[in-house]
Amino acid sequence: MASSTTKKRSAPGSDGSAVTTAIKRRRRTDFGTSSMITRSQTLSAARNAVLHTTELLENILYFLPMKDLLFAQRVCMKWRELIRKSIPLQEALFFRPKELNVFWRLIKEPDMPAKLKKASRKEYLEDWSGEILDSAIPNPLLCNIGLRNRSRVYSVLCDVSQSATFKPRPSATHATASWQNMLVAHTTSREMEHYFEYLENRKDAYVWDVYCTSIYRPRQAYGRNILASVEAIESEGYFVNWESHEVRFPGVCFTTEEELQMDEVEDEV
Incomplete structure (x- = not known):
């Protein structure tokens, strides 16, 4: 009598189930890691581009x-x-002169706050009253603007905006130092005056005196020009006070890149 044999499929043991689950998890993990790598590569490629x-x-x-x-x-x-x-x-970086071509008219009206309003180059060239000022942006690495916590217009009224304090003598004085090749300011002013104090021996006493040198065509006034003025005095045996240096631009209003985009600046005092 022929007997038919049937094969029964046995259920997987607990060990087989664990292996299957681990493989699935690994696949999911690999997919997530692959996605993160792809995203990182995309960002890196975009940054490099x-x-x-x-x-x-x-x-x-x-x-x-x-x-x-x-x-x-x-x-x-x-x-x-x-x-x-x-x-x-x-x-x-103030290594090259920049044309600003922005001019300001000082507006003073009774019972109204003073303000600066933009004027044309033609108005500036034809003005003899001194109420239209040229613009200048001082080099922030070389100069401190003494606004004395006042507004821009107030500083113009008090004639403060035309001068800036030259910062103390930098430690790097060799000819290749970056600051020596930087302009003192972006300006089209015809003249820059440089003032500083030095100690002079007058008979039986030492007194502080002020030395002034004028640099014409200040578009070519670099840090090295300031240093040359001082070294010329020091070479004669005088002691120069580096804490008291001032550069002055007659007929100029110190301004900023942001203010150059404005049509007028009102007094906030």
């Missing part, structure tokens, strides 16, 4: 603080060359 596009990199560097832009030259040779050849970046 931006940093290797000259126009985009130049625009990013332009909005860096001045000190950061100066140090960015040390990142790599490519960045150094870009900063050296870029006109906007050279202007931002």
